[in-house]
Amino acid sequence: MASFEVLMPVPGMPEIADRLERRVKLHKLWEAADREERLAAIAPNVRAIVSTWVSAPVDATLMSRLPKLEIVASFGVGYDHIDAAWAGQHGVVVTHTPGVLDEDVADIAIALTLAATRRLPQAERYLREGRWPSGAYRLTASLRGRTMGILGLGRIGAAIARRAEAFGLKIAYHGRHKQDGVAYPYYETPIALAEACDILVIAAPGGPATRHIVDSRVLAALGADGVLVNIARGSLVDERALIAALRDGVILAAGLDVYEKEPNAPTELIALDNAVLLPHVGSATRHTRAAMANLVVDNLLSWVDGKGPLTPTPETPWRR
Numbered sequence: 001m002a003s004f005e006v007l008m009p010v011p012g013m014p015e016i017a018d019r020l021e022r023r024v025k026l027h028k029l030w031e032a033a034d035r036e037e038r039l040a041a042i043a044p045n046v047r048a049i050v051s052t053w054v055s056a057p058v059d060a061t062l063m064s065r066l067p068k069l070e071i072v073a074s075f076g077v078g079y080d081h082i083d084a085a086w087a088g089q090h091g092v093v094v095t096h097t098p099g100v101l102d103e104d105v106a107d108i109a110i111a112l113t114l115a116a117t118r119r120l121p122q123a124e125r126y127l128r129e130g131r132w133p134s135g136a137y138r139l140t141a142s143l144r145g146r147t148m149g150i151l152g153l154g155r156i157g158a159a160i161a162r163r164a165e166a167f168g169l170k171i172a173y174h175g176r177h178k179q180d181g182v183a184y185p186y187y188e189t190p191i192a193l194a195e196a197c198d199i200l201v202i203a204a205p206g207g208p209a210t211r212h213i214v215d216s217r218v219l220a221a222l223g224a225d226g227v228l229v230n231i232a233r234g235s236l237v238d239e240r241a242l243i244a245a246l247r248d249g250v251i252l253a254a255g256l257d258v259y260e261k262e263p264n265a266p267t268e269l270i271a272l273d274n275a276v277l278l279p280h281v282g283s284a285t286r287h288t289r290a291a292m293a294n295l296v297v298d299n300l301l302s303w304v305d306g307k308g309p310l311t312p313t314p315e316t317p318w319r320r
């Protein structure tokens, strides 16, 4: 049997390539002196793509160059960097890694909520700069008596809500639909949710349908004591509007793990004292990244063995 050829455009965790190389012919495109020339040479035989980084798009242009493409196995739960709609229309399955990263990402949402509200990085800098002897650090906002609004109550949103309840926060949510069996109050629009809450946490998927759903009007509705937390995708927030809102006191603070143009955060955001900024580390623990890497490879090898994908995306449902 001819070997199953897999394209890996950018590097990922070493165990992905190590495990795959035992079973398939893996083309590590980043090692090619001339990427374009190598891609042209291998394109006719590539049957799978392994996508390892949200900043490396797998778009229709790339996929349509691969006439034998059957599956794209992606590292991560969010797959807005992959044109899954195109894939679905062309019989290409896209898999992702739901479930295995919920708890670590939810931890970071709570960490950012605390860090932004209680100004923890700023307080730590105060100590390191030797300023404590000249006076106690300033008083901050509190979580007491506050409501957390969760925009996107999926697996990760629900894991955030469980944690927030333990902190005594009230919970409200907005999503595409009101969910049966969920007792938290539902709000029909992001603005209505922002008006009803003090801490707005974004946990919804990226992509065209949610682009800039947190804009200047939503930030105004969140208000001067409001805190915005984003662990989902930068594309959901109008970053220019957020910078203006933080600068002008339209909202109190923000805690962000994601940005519109990763791996860069805007310099205007970095300059702001009321923004706590992490470099997209939500799922970045050894435990969770190992589970994600395994699920990527398990999906691909299950496919190679003719058993179908394990965790296909809804756009590309798998029917035997």
Ligand code: 8YV
Pocket: 052, 053, 054, 055, 075, 076, 077, 078, 079, 101, 280, 282, 283
């Ligand atoms: C990325 C993520 O997969 O799962 C997601 O949607 O954003 C992360 O876990 C990771 O940063 C690799 O790009």
